[in-house]
Each structure stands twice: as structure tokens, then as C-alpha cells.
Amino acid sequence: MPKKITYTIDVEPDLHSESQYKGITEGLVKFEKICDKNNVKPILFVTCDCIKKYPQIFRKLHEKGWEISLHAYEHKRFDELSSNEKEEQIKKSLACFKKYLKIKPKGFRAPQHGIDAETLALLEKYNFEYDSSYHPMNLLQLLFFPKKFSLWLNLFFSPRNPYKIRKNLIELPPSALIFPCVSLAFRMFPVPLLRLYLSLIRLFHKKPMFYAHSWDFIELKESRIDRAFSHAKLLNKLDIIMGLD
Numbered sequence: 001m002p003k004k005i006t007y008t009i010d011v012e013p014d015l016h017s018e019s020q021y022k023g024i025t026e027g028l029v030k031f032e033k034i035c036d037k038n039n040v041k042p043i044l045f046v047t048c049d050c051i052k053k054y055p056q057i058f059r060k061l062h063e064k065g066w067e068i069s070l071h072a073y074e075h076k077r078f079d080e081l082s083s084n085e086k087e088e089q090i091k092k093s094l095a096c097f098k099k100y101l102k103i104k105p106k107g108f109r110a111p112q113h114g115i116d117a118e119t120l121a122l123l124e125k126y127n128f129e130y131d132s133s134y135h136p137m138n139l140l141q142l143l144f145f146p147k148k149f150s151l152w153l154n155l156f157f158s159p160r161n162p163y164k165i166r167k168n169l170i171e172l173p174p175s176a177l178i179f180p181c182v183s184l185a186f187r188m189f190p191v192p193l194l195r196l197y198l199s200l201i202r203l204f205h206k207k208p209m210f211y212a213h214s215w216d217f218i219e220l221k222e223s224r225i226d227r228a229f230s231h232a233k234l235l236n237k238l239d240i241i242m243g244l245d
Helices: 022-037 048-053 055-063 083-100 117-125 140-144 146-156 183-188 191-204 224-228 231-244
Strands: 006-011 043-046 067-070 163-166 169-171 209-213
Touching (some): 006 022, 022 231, 048 055, 048 083, 083 117, 140 146, 183 191, 183 209, 183 231
8 A cells, every 4th residue: 555645736826815825935835845855746736827927937846747737727616616617617627727837737626625516527638648637535515515415425535545437537535534634734733643543544545645735835914724733843744754654
């Protein structure tokens, strides 16, 4: 069973501020140093407004071996868009990647995990290799989005390990064991408990996958979570766990 954790980051405008991008200009810089130190090549799921604003940053990271994949043209839930809007978002996104990065994204993660069958069909139509929007065994997602109960229920009981979700599309689900393997776990759990938690994750997930957001790596004055469990603690624990993995 592989021990290596796949680190994935959703890159989007900063939380509590759609006009600021310090998560990219400051947060990703801090995260990049930790990844370089531990020889980790993460996956970034990026919205196109970020790519258009900072193409040089993502070109540099791509050249370093980081995978740059898609997190939508704009940070909008796909399960709330019409069929035409979904397809337009994907077509515009592919054009954005081609223009600014000279690449085609391999993967997709829907904002707020708002995935549906129509979106999966479009990903297959436009030759994406994989989706990473499903969240099996993730109870926290229901607490954040209680109005999406039916979607949460469907995703909660989906397979935990990579599988073929459509004929030409693979699903790579982020890991969870009731509590998801996300930035909040790394913020809250002391290192010994975090190591135990990750050991349990590995019993259920052949390819453990962690995810965070670009704004997880900066100070968020309006965030009660960041005030209680600071981004600095998150970065320090990521450094420790990457070094042990």
C-alpha cells in the first residue's frame, strides 16, 4: 500500500474577499518552500481568474513539475449551473489554460464539490483524464452545506479509492474517515494524533489524498478557525508530515 500522500490545493480568490489573492502571492510561496524542502510535487486545482491574473506563477510551478488542473473558470458551483453554462465554463477554461499556460488540464475539481452527472459527461466529452470532486466518508461537508443533503449522501457513500466513474474518466476522491483529510485536521490535531489519523486513513485509502485552499496559508482576520488554529500551525505540521512520509 503506498504511503505517500498526494497533496492537492484548490486555488481561488481569498476567503472573505473575492478581490484579493494573497493566498497565491503569499500563501503559495510559503507552501512551495515546504514542498521543495520535502521533494513534494502537489496538484493545484486553479480557477481561471487566478491564472489570468498570475500566469507567470503557475507557469513556473508547472515547469517545476507541479500539476496545474482546473477548479472552474470562476468559483461557482457546477450543480447550480444550467447545461449551457457548464459547458461554456469548461470551454472558456480550456481556452484560458491554452492561452496563458500552453497546457491542457488533466483533472477537475468542482467548487464546493458541486459535481453532478452532467458535469462528468462534459469532462469526458472534453477529454479530461480525471475528476476529483467526490468526497466519500466526509461528514464535515454536510455541516458546511446542509442544504445539499441529497448530493452529500450520494458522495458520502461513493467508493473511497480511485475508480472509473465513466468509460473514459477516472474519479480520484480526496480521503476522509468521517473527518476529512483536509487543512482543518492538520490545524486542529496535535502531531501524534495527526500521525494516528493518517495511519487509519491509509487502512481505507490506497492513495491517500489531502486537500487545502491557497488561502489556508495566509492570515485570515475574519476567520474564527484561523484565529483558533493558525495557518502557521498548519504549515508547520505539513512540513513535519511531509518529512515523515
